[in-house]
Amino acid sequence: MLISLDIGSSIPIYVQLRNQIVTGIGRGELKEGERLPTVRQLAQDAGVNTMTVNKTYQLLKTEGFITVDRRRGATVSPVRQWDERYREKLEAELELLSAEARMKGMGQGEFLSLCEQIFAGMCPAD
Amino acid sequence: MGIFLFITFLLCDLFTGMLCKYVYQQNFKYQNGMLLGVHIPKEQVHCPQVEALCARSRRNWNLYQNIQIAMGSLLCVMGFFSPEWLVLIWIVWFLLYLAGMSVMMVMPLRKMYRLKQERGWIREKSRRTVYIDTELSRISGRMGPRAYWHLPLLAAELAVTAAVYARLRGQSGQPGLEVLVLGAAAMAVTLLLWAMRLYLVEKRNVVYSQNSKVNIAVNGLVKRTWARAFLSADCFNCAAWLYLALRWSQSGSLYKGDWFVYALLQLAAAVTAMLPWENALSKKREFLAADDQPVEVDDDEYWKNGWYENPQDPHLLVQNRLCDTNYTFNMARPVARWINVGISLLLVGSMGWLAWMMIERL
Numbered sequence: 001m002l003i004s005l006d007i008g009s010s011i012p013i014y015v016q017l018r019n020q021i022v023t024g025i026g027r028g029e030l031k032e033g034e035r036l037p038t039v040r041q042l043a044q045d046a047g048v049n050t051m052t053v054n055k056t057y058q059l060l061k062t063e064g065f066i067t068v069d070r071r072r073g074a075t076v077s078p079v080r081q082w083d084e085r086y087r088e089k090l091e092a093e094l095e096l097l098s099a100e101a102r103m104k105g106m107g108q109g110e111f112l113s114l115c116e117q118i119f120a121g122m123c124p125a126d
Numbered sequence: 127m128g129i130f131l132f133i134t135f136l137l138c139d140l141f142t143g144m145l146c147k148y149v150y151q152q153n154f155k156y157q158n159g160m161l162l163g164v165h166i167p168k169e170q171v172h173c174p175q176v177e178a179l180c181a182r183s184r185r186n187w188n189l190y191q192n193i194q195i196a197m198g199s200l201l202c203v204m205g206f207f208s209p210e211w212l213v214l215i216w217i218v219w220f221l222l223y224l225a226g227m228s229v230m231m232v233m234p235l236r237k238m239y240r241l242k243q244e245r246g247w248i249r250e251k252s253r254r255t256v257y258i259d260t261e262l263s264r265i266s267g268r269m270g271p272r273a274y275w276h277l278p279l280l281a282a283e284l285a286v287t288a289a290v291y292a293r294l295r296g297q298s299g300q301p302g303l304e305v306l307v308l309g310a311a312a313m314a315v316t317l318l319l320w321a322m323r324l325y326l327v328e329k330r331n332v333v334y335s336q337n338s339k340v341n342i343a344v345n346g347l348v349k350r351t352w353a354r355a356f357l358s359a360d361c362f363n364c365a366a367w368l369y370l371a372l373r374w375s376q377s378g379s380l381y382k383g384d385w386f387v388y389a390l391l392q393l394a395a396a397v398t399a400m401l402p403w404e405n406a407l408s409k410k411r412e413f414l415a416a417d418d419q420p421v422e423v424d425d426d427e428y429w430k431n432g433w434y435e436n437p438q439d440p441h442l443l444v445q446n447r448l449c450d451t452n453y454t455f456n457m458a459r460p461v462a463r464w465i466n467v468g469i470s471l472l473l474v475g476s477m478g479w480l481a482w483m484m485i486e487r488l
Contacts, residue, residue: 001260002336002421007438008254030260037263044330045258045266047439 001029005046013048017056022065025076026122036066036074079124131205131212134389139198145400147191149449150231152407154184158334158414163231163448164238165424166247175241183234190230194223210484217477231448232432239430249424257333257421259341266331269349271357273327276320279364283312290371294378305374312367316360323356326453330441336419344413348450351406355399362395403451410450433457 003020005013024030036042039057043050057074060066066074082090101111153162156171161180170176201219204212242248287309295302327349333341366388373384414420428436434444437458446452455462 001338002333003258003260005256005258006254007256024260035264037258037260037266041263041266042258042260045263046256047330047441049440 003046013046014052014055014059017042017046017053018059021056021060022063025065026124028123030076032076032078032124034076035072036076038073127209128206131209132202135202135205135212135216136199139202140195143191143195143198146227147188147195149451150227151184151187152450153231153448154180154187157411159420159422160447162238163235163429164242164426165422166238166242170245170247173245176238179234179237179241183230187230190226194226198223210480210487214477214480214484217473217480221473228432235432235448236430239426242426248426249422255423257423259331259333259338261338262331262333262341262345265342266345266349269327269346269353271350271353273320273324273353275357276316276323276360279360280313280316280320283309283316283364283367286368286371287313290375293375305371308367308370312363315363319356319360319363323353325443327353329443332445333421334414335417336421337417340413340417340419344410347406347410347413351402355402359395359399362391362398366391366395407450 001024003017003024005016005020007013009016021030021036030036036057037045039050039053043053046053057066057068060074061068064080065077067077068074098111153160155161156168159165159168161171161176162183166176198216198219201215202212204215287305291302291305291309294305331341331345334344335341369391370380370384370388374380425436428434428439429447434447434454435457439456439458441456442459442462443453444456446454455465457463457466
């Protein structure tokens, strides 16, 4: 899987890394049980500090997308059932996206069609 | 002695000249989306100004190299008259040759970049993008022979140095000191090759394609070649010292033939380190030419002066885009500037010391 980082972006690198890894898992490009690169190697390849990658991995671990083992390193977690806390987070993010779409003049049908199209492209490998 | 010096310097000059001429000639071909070290759109390769610039640069390059190879070969004749003058003149010539070569590479790159700016061929987004291939990163540490293979060579050099020193210590003419110096030199070379292997083979990967298989193939090829080059060079370096130490131990002193064998083995170290690259580079070009999903990162802004200068890149050494097998400093890092200053001072200092010794003799 290819991760692309925009070093000129206002979005922090660790957030970009986190988002791309999550998208990769969602699309099935990173499969369940697949090992991620070591912190050191990923930091080398990205040209960032190891603490940035550590932060990314810790965030992904907290969110339940990966598990971190001292011997095996970071691996992609299996698909889990969502919980109430996740639903609240999703609602908040969708509310913001919906508000932006509405303010840009996008209709409900178009918005939902776009969501459906993108969601259909997600097929995390079990 | 004269014939020995003549042949050694002649071979060195011919080998260096031909190598430089061939390796840097690749910049005149459109490869990895670049011409003369600058990314330009494929459809602009046959633009009249681009073609004219490439033709002129290629002509000047070949002319310069041919003249320098001829000059370098001629000055070797000094070996028959005065070794000291030969060395001094050769150093001056070689430094001027390198300086001239840098100018011959940098000026066309700058002109091409200016042309690119004037024509608006810069892709803003790809300037700031860094690509990482997770599959490549994951297996990166397992490419090529392991670094610990240098350890037995280091151990052998240390053991032999200690044994021969113990045997020859106290003899007249201080051979013990010479044993220590040469033994330490052999071990220093091993440590340097080991450190370079650790740094270059385990450093950053380069993403060429959206296809992980291509990235793994190319990076694996380059890293394996480096690792094998360092290991084979170290083996010959170790063999050279072991041979000398054994002869020293057997006969108590060394003859010209022994030094000749030592020099040959050290030369073999350099040759075996460089030989695999021709094949590796041609395979690399094949892989990249066959790839239909190349990744384009336009970071010419950091190369526009002819050297790499990127304050946002934490790496000290990066792959030299004008020469696939070489690395260059990131001049935005203060350490890089200090190293260059240090090397320059060392060179000037050595030349000054040599000149002073020659004057003293006169």
